[in-house]
Amino acid sequence: MRSPAPDPAAPDGRGPLRIVVADDNPVVRAGLKALLEGRADLSVVAEAADGRTALAVTTSHRPDGVLLDLRMPVVDGLTVLPQLARVAPVLILTFGREPALHAEAVRRGAAGCLVHGDFTVDQLVAAVRELTHIRPQPGRPGRPGVSTPPTPPPNPSHLQRPMRLSYGIGRPALVGQLSAREEEVMDLIAAGMNNRQIAATCFISEKTVKNHINRIFAKLQTSTRSEAIARWLGTAHPALGGPHA
Secondary structure (H helix, E strand, C coil): CCCCCCCCCCCCHHHCEEEECCCCCHHHHHHHHHHHHCCCCCEEEECCCHHHHHHHHHHHHHHCCEEEECCCCCCCCCHHHHHHCCCEEEEEEEECCCCHHHHHHHCCCEEEEEEEECCCHHHHHHHHHHHHHCCCCCCCCCCCCCCCCCCCCCCCCCCCCCCCCCCCCCCHHHHCCCCCHHHCCCCCCHHCHHHHHHHHHHHHHHHHHHHHHHHHHHHHCCCHHHHHHHHHHCCCCCCCCCCCC
């Protein structure tokens, strides 16, 4: 019997790249996991909400790479970074545009830094795949000379995603009225997320979320989240009209 052909999307036919996601925000962790596992060659093998747990699961799983938030409780990411970098390549994902902090992270062993809102999903996936070419070197957390993943230009208006974190609850009759991004935001609103959580999940700013919501309200002829949810789920009363004055 012939052995099955290797997954063409997996590197060297050895299976998906195994990634650990460490961030204290559960919404961000869930969003990153969904995005990465939407690719055949990537798999999230463990998650962590603090630096101590990140080190424990990384040491246990020996992944191909770690996505690490710098600011976490118990032990922060910057503190645990040198130890993590000796076990697996580390890519920093942060909300802060602080060049000095990013430089310190690289000095302590990070393969590179990406700022939420300043990269596309394709760029994130490319950076994660690049981690497989970096091998940790015990005793040398700085790893001089190691190439870092390319830093994309800071242009949040060009954000894009290869898959939608859709809950599949939209009313079919209304789906065509909204853009793909608006449908995604509306799904997250219906799932009970606030603007900050939606921004973190979609990797966009809260201001952009508000703009999407305003357009959604206009298209659905509603003025509140509860009215929009009711119309989106198909539970709105027939008498529900347009926006209130």
